[in-house]
Amino acid sequence: MARRDTRYREAYNRLLDFCATHAVGTDIPSETALCDMTGVSRTVVRRCLSRMAELELIAWNGREKHLLRAPVAEDRIALPDSADGREHLEQRFLDWVLRFDVPAGTPLSIAELARNFEVAQHDLKEFLAGLSRFGLVARRPQGGWMLRGFTKDFAVELSDFRLVLELDAVSKAVEAPVDHPIWPRLATLRNAHQNLSAQIETDFHEFSKLDEAFHEALNSVVRNRFIAEFQKVISLIFHYHYMWDKTHEKERNLAAINEHLAIIDAIEARDLQRATDAARKHLQTSKSTLLSSLRHHDLG
Template sequence: MHNPPPAAGREALAAKVYQAVKQSIFDFQLLPGERFSENELAQQLQVSRTPVRQALFNLEREGYVEVLFRSGWQVKAFDFDYFEELYDLRIVLECEAVRRLCAMSAADCHTALAAEQRFWAESEPLTQGKPVALADEAFHRALVAATANRQFLLLHTELTEKLSIIRRLDFTRDDRILATYQQHQAILQAILAQRCEPALRLLTLHISESKAAVRAITLHRLHQARITLQASESNEEVLRTSLR
């Protein structure tokens, strides 16, 4: 007789399913409003329904999916007001981080932002949306981490997670990738020169542009983002294969 896996094994399996489904949402493989069943996911991931159900309930608590009465599950539709409120909170938090950076000694400020300066101002620019989106998240996290306030960083990490799907959508456009490099360079230049007010204005404008783009999201654009991301990943796989 087949014995069920121990509790630790079940939890680990549910965690893997959770990450897989969440990544599918972030990568636009599952779009807002799209319906699916536990059986479909179980077959795709080659697991039983139990870890799938546990993972989906966790995702439901976090606001990514919702259960439909006798109709399976559905990716939650975008709540634009919710995302705009998160952007407002990001502006408050990151502006306070910039104030604290500008109040540091010049040497400490340069040390805190040295890695970001090398990446955004001195290294060869990236061109693919997904790695740029991850680098963008790292840039904003670095501003907050430099304050050494653990609660700031914890809150910012939660905000970044909740906004990830919106921010990655922003980087499916080449013009946004170029603008991000230019804006990050300007923000860094102002902070490193300890010109606080210009740095605050630049940062607020930078985040506000992403916030304004939220209302322009359409289902067509989500489908296009899915195609763009799939093409990018296909090109990366071809490159990896050619290098083997």
């Protein structure tokens, strides 16, 4: 389902909720007021009004609009899976932040962001409330939200926390039973890394996807509800940083491939010390690359 269609459906249902709280004959507010109420454009509002007029919910003649009957359940439009919407919003918002479109400390306009990201305002507020625990956004003392931004300090703290989480994952992978799903996944990842290494001259830009798959597989051995959300944000941020600085990209990606293979070798050998040393080396390299990317954008 197209994002704009989702916005239309949400706005339409919200207008039905508004009508349900008013008596038949009540005047419908102006299009501008309805835009503010629903967080969508005038074009979307007019589309909603057209449907409501077709269903004889309202009478609409120019600027004059009034309610003809109370809405019923059959008037509503089904919405897409909300989980898909949240995932899409998360990706778009992080893309916006991590591409440095706005500086740290910028106040956030809920109405404007809702229009830009094509989501309902209440969904955006819930998303920001959840994201605030990662330190990228914060509530303003005077009300509303502020972008704290992706800064050098944030990158250092995130990298250090990632080190703690992934070293724990490495230790659990080394100790995993023989029938654990991690073993076939590591075998598949080994082949994928070797294939990409052989094609590095032309396909080096494919590494970011492989890196994401590698770290996701590694962290999958840890079953902890508190860690899962942090891992998702960490994965997105480190995935994005490969797109920031293209300097020596091929050489950096080839080096990272070899570091991944060293970790796989050590885990498969159930050599905890070697696996820990290899993981620590790789994560330090990743941290250095991230900080280099920030300097490339004059943020570090």
